[in-house]
Amino acid sequence: MKISIRPENKNDYSTISMINDMAFGQEAEGKLIEKLRKNKKFIKDLSLVACMGNEIIGHILLFPITIKGNEQEFNTLALAPMSVIPELQGLGIGSQLVEKGIAKAKKLGHESIIVLGHENYYPKFGFKPANKFNISAPFDVPENVFMALEMVKGALSTVEGTVEYPKEFDEV
Ligand SMILES: CC(C)(COP(=O)(O)OP(=O)(O)OC[C@H]1O[C@@H](n2cnc3c(N)ncnc32)[C@H](O)[C@@H]1OP(=O)(O)O)[C@@H](O)C(=O)NCCC(=O)NCCS
Known part of the structure; x- marks a missing residue:
């Protein structure tokens, strides 16, 4: 499927919210963005x-977060949320968004990404359980x-600690 992937601009804001509302079947993720x-x-x-x-048929956000250890704080990115309109799910568009997101983040100098997501989906992009890196979630999962x-x-x-999401995530 021929798609293009580009950074958002301000004309896209309401469509991005709408795509998220459709994909998640609720308004929380659109509002979070x-x-x-x-x-x-x-x-x-x-x-x-x-x-x-x-x-626009899909969207992905990578947002800066921190991992808080006892003595140090590490910068990383959260992959969240991600959405593809329901009628085009399962065709590889989400995978293209993840791949492009990773490439773009790397190009901008970021070194790692955290995701809370489907355990069979993200490993194909190289994700591993965070506890293998001594990173824990701030909630039970x-x-x-x-x-x-x-x-x-x-x-x-050299990282160890607990991921801290910005307060905006608390309301999702
Ligand atoms: C998750 C999502 C963005 C993936 O996009 P996509 O274009 O359908 O993804 P792809 O076609 O690349 O891959 C489809 C695969 O993703 C799997 N998958 C990924 N995340 C999933 C999730 N949260 N729930 C169920 N399946 C998921 C599917 O099982 C499918 O696996 P398969 O290829 O073995 O059949 C899309 O399905 C979606 O918008 N879902 C609703 C919103 C959501 O749950 N977002 C993720 C949490 S932030």
Whole structure:
């Protein structure tokens, strides 16, 4: 399927919310993106839309978060949320968004990504259970669904701690 992937621009905001509402069947994720956009850490180039022609059919956000250890704090990215319109799910568009998101984040100098997601989906992009890197979630989740990706080899080798999401995520 021929799609293009590009950073969002301000004409896309309402469509991105709508795509998320459709994919998740609720408004929480669309609203989360709207709130995160107002956070000074938001990186426009890491809010990517998948387009078929001029029509937006999917979206992925990578947002800066921290891993808090006892003595140190590490910067990383959260992959969340991600959405593809229901009628085009399962055709590989989500995978293209993840691949492009990883490539773009790496190009911008980021070294790792954290995701809470499907345990059979993200490993194909290189994600591994976060506990293998001594990284824990700030909430109770089965260990295989909380994953981390080193985009730079060894990037998480000195990391240990608990992921801290910005407060906007609390309301989802
Ligand atoms: C998750 C999502 C973005 C993946 O996009 P996509 O274009 O369907 O993804 P792909 O076609 O590349 O891959 C489809 C695979 O993803 C799997 N998958 C990934 N995340 C999944 C999830 N949260 N729930 C169920 N299946 C999921 C499917 O089982 C499918 O596996 P298969 O290829 O073995 O059949 C899309 O399905 C979606 O919008 N889902 C609703 C919103 C959501 O749950 N987002 C993820 C949490 S942030």
